Amino acid sequence: MENLLEVKNLNVSFLMGKRKIHILKDVSFNIEKNEVLAVIGETGCGKSVTGSAILHLLPENAEVGGSIKYNGIDITNIHENEFRPYRGTEIAAVPQSPSTSLDPLMKVGKQVSECVTDKKYKYGEHKKQLKESIINIFSKLKLPRINEIYDDYPCELSGGMNQRILISMGIVTKPKLLIVDEPTKAIDWALRKEVIEVFQDLKKERRCAMLFITHDIAAAKCVADRIAVMYCGQIVEIGYTNDVLNNPKHPYTKGLIASMPSRGFHVMEGYMPSFADLPIGCRFEPRCSEKTDNCSKYEPQMINIKNGYVKCFRFKL
Ligand SMILES: Nc1ncnc2c1ncn2[C@@H]1O[C@H](COP(=O)(O)OP(=O)(O)O)[C@@H](O)[C@H]1O
Ligand SMILES: [Mg+2]
Numbered sequence: 001m002e003n004l005l006e007v008k009n010l011n012v013s014f015l016m017g018k019r020k021i022h023i024l025k026d027v028s029f030n031i032e033k034n035e036v037l038a039v040i041g042e043t044g045c046g047k048s049v050t051g052s053a054i055l056h057l058l059p060e061n062a063e064v065g066g067s068i069k070y071n072g073i074d075i076t077n078i079h080e081n082e083f084r085p086y087r088g089t090e091i092a093a094v095p096q097s098p099s100t101s102l103d104p105l106m107k108v109g110k111q112v113s114e115c116v117t118d119k120k121y122k123y124g125e126h127k128k129q130l131k132e133s134i135i136n137i138f139s140k141l142k143l144p145r146i147n148e149i150y151d152d153y154p155c156e157l158s159g160g161m162n163q164r165i166l167i168s169m170g171i172v173t174k175p176k177l178l179i180v181d182e183p184t185k186a187i188d189w190a191l192r193k194e195v196i197e198v199f200q201d202l203k204k205e206r207r208c209a210m211l212f213i214t215h216d217i218a219a220a221k222c223v224a225d226r227i228a229v230m231y232c233g234q235i236v237e238i239g240y241t242n243d244v245l246n247n248p249k250h251p252y253t254k255g256l257i258a259s260m261p262s263r264g265f266h267v268m269e270g271y272m273p274s275f276a277d278l279p280i281g282c283r284f285e286p287r288c289s290e291k292t293d294n295c296s297k298y299e300p301q302m303i304n305i306k307n308g309y310v311k312c313f314r315f316k317l
Contacts, residue, residue, distance in 0.1 A: 002032060002033050003030045003031070003032055003033075003069075004031055004032060004033045004035075004070070004071060004176060004177055004209050005030060005031040005054070005068070005069070005070055005177055005209070005211075006030045006067075006068075006069040006072075007027060007028055007029050007030065007050075007054070007066070007067070007068050007069075008028050008066055008067045008068075008069070009026045009027070009028055009065070009066035009067070010024055010026070010027040010028070010050070010053060010064070010065070010066040010067070010068060011024055011025055011026065011027075011064070011065035011066050012024040012046075012049050012050075012053055012058065012062055012063070012064055012065075013062070013063045014059075014061050014062055014063075015061045015062075015063065016061070019276075020063070021275050021276055022233070022275065023046050023049050023233050023275055024046050024049055024050060024053070024233045024234075025233050025234050026066070026234065026302075027046075027050060027066070027230075027233075027234065027235055028066075028235065028302070029228050029235060029238060031177065031209050031210075031211060032209065033176070033209055034206045034208070034209055035209050035210075035225050035226070036203055036209065036210040036212055036223055036224045036225050036226075037209075037210070037211055037212065037224060037225065037226050037227070037228060038212040038213075038214060038219075038220035038223065038224035038226070038227045038228070038241070039051075039211065039212070039213050039214075039227075039228045039230055039235075040214060040215060040217055040220050040227055040228070040229055040230070040256065041215065041229060041230035041231055041256070042215060042231075042256075042272060043215055044272060045230045045231055045232055045233065045272060046230055046232070046233040047181070047182075047213045047214075047215075047230055048181055048182075048213065050211075050213070050230070051093070051179045051181050051211060051213050053068065054068055054091065054179060054211070055087075055091060055093055055179055056075075056080065056083045056087070057093075064076060064077055070086060070090065070091065070177070071090075088115065088116070088117060088173035088175065089173050089174070089175060090175060090176055090177065091175055091176070091177045091178075091179065092115075092170050092171070092173055092175035092177075092178055092179070093170060093178070093179045093180070093181065094166055094167050094169065094170035094171075094178065094179070094180045094181070094183060095166045095169060095170070096166075096181055096182060096185070097166075097185070097186060098154060098159065098162035098163060098165070098166060101166055101169075102154045102162060102165065102166070103154075104153065104154050104155060105153070106153070107150070107151050107152065107153060108149060108150070108152055108153070108154060108157065108162075108165045109131065109134055109135075109149070109150030109151060109152075111165065111169065112134050112137075112165060112168045112169050112172050113130055113131065113134060113172070115169045115170075115172050115173060116130060116172055116173055131150065133172070134150065134168065134172060135147060135150060137168045137171060137172060138150070138164070138168065140201070140205075141164040141167060141168060141198055141201075142164075142198075142201075143161055143164050144161075149161070159187065159188075159191050160190075160191045160194045160195070163183070163187070163191065163194070163195050163198075164198060167183075167198055167199075167202075171202070171207070171208070174207070174208075175208055176208055176209060177208060177209045177210070177211065178208050178209070178210045178211075179210075179211045179213070180199070180210055180211070180212050180213065181213045182213060182214055182215065182216075183195050183199065183212075183214070183219070184196065184214065184216045184219045185214075185215070185216070192216075192219070195219075196219050196222045196223065199212070199219075199222075199223045200222055200223060203223060210223075212224055217245070217256060217257065217260050218260060218262065220241070221241060221245055224241045225240070225241060226238060226239060226240055226241060226244075226308075227239065227240075227241050227244040227245070229244065229250060229252065229253045229256065231252045231272070231283060231284055232272050232273060232275070232278070232283040232284070233275065233283075234283060234311065235302070235309075235311070236250045236252050236253065236284065236310070236311045236312070237249055237250040237252075237253045237308065237309065237310045237311065237312075238308050238309045239305075239307055239308030239309070239310075240307055240308065243307060243308060244308070245257060249305065249308075249310040249312065249314075249315065250284075250310050250311065250312050251284065251288045251289065251290045251312065252284045252287075252288075255268035255287075256268070268287065269287060270286060270287035271287075273286065279296065280296065280297065280299075281294070281295050281296045281297050281298050281299055281300075282295045282296075282298075282299060282300050282311075282312070282313070290314060292313060294313050295313060298313075300312050300313045301317075303315040303316065303317055304317075
């Protein structure tokens with residue numbers, strides 16, 4: 001299969017006054033055409049920074065190293081003018097939450113249409129075509145009253161419907177790569193199930209590849225072809241969803257899975273270290289129950305295992 005996205009040794013740091021804090025270190029993964037890769041890991045590990053780096057949405061104080069290739073073209077540090085043609089039509093994002101991403105004073109249909117920046121869709125026949133394609137998306141996302149809700153305001157829709165409006169905003173430009181950041185965060189149980197189903201349907205249709213960022217492992221299980229596990233700014237394991245969830249290799253992955261409600265809710269002890277004070281060796285060593293002497297002294301390399309990678313001394317080249 002062809003790679004749509006290739007991220008290699010991505011490093012991101014932020015300048016904070018006179019100090020530079022390194023957040024992502026040598027993050028590498030790829031996404032094939034039509035593939036869904038989930039990035040899982042606890043809050044603060046660097047998932048959103050990874051998505052923002054790909055989308056060129058990092059703030060001014062960020063420094064990006066390594067390479068991000070889209071369709072073989074290096075887009076890592078290209079100027080905003082050069083990146084603009086990619087935004088929306090090639091790579092798009094689903095905004096995070098209805099309360100912060102939807103304008104309460106604008107009709108939802110118009111909000112979705114505004115994601116299409118090509119001016120020709122503002123007038124006449126093209127404008128009509130765009131409206132039809134948005135109504136078509138509403139129908140695919142199983143929104144009710146698809147013709148009327150185009151002219152509804154967010155407050156007239158339920159939470160689940162507004163979540164689907166956000167998803168429509170991500171897919172209206174027919175991107176080849178969709179970046180979805182925590183679609184199930186801060187929503188209740190019933191709504192979470194609905195949102196997961198929407199992404200499962202999108203995947204079935206195979207309209208685009210996805211980087212599915214989540215701390216919700218059960219959601220990743222339902223949607224992803226492969227899973228990358230991130231800990232403290234580094235990827236520690238990548239593999240097929242079933243392999244990672246049923247036969248985790250890295251001690252951190254094992255801990256994450258054991259903490260799932262369906263696997264007994266065994267919460268992992270300890271905390272992720274601060275990015276300003278990182279361990280010298282393996283970043284997970286202070287919390288690891290399988291550590292050896294080497295782990296606090298040296299950093300393990302990413303090892304190629306069958307159908308995946310793991311960054312742990314217990315695995316050898
Ligand atoms: N603009 C920024 N300036 C400084 N630090 C940042 C910035 N954005 C994110 N960070 C830091 O990067 C780390 C990873 O954040 P993030 O990617 O949002 O985590 P996650 O999405 O996994 O919860 C956090 O420690 C966060 O405070
Ligand atoms: Mg995040």
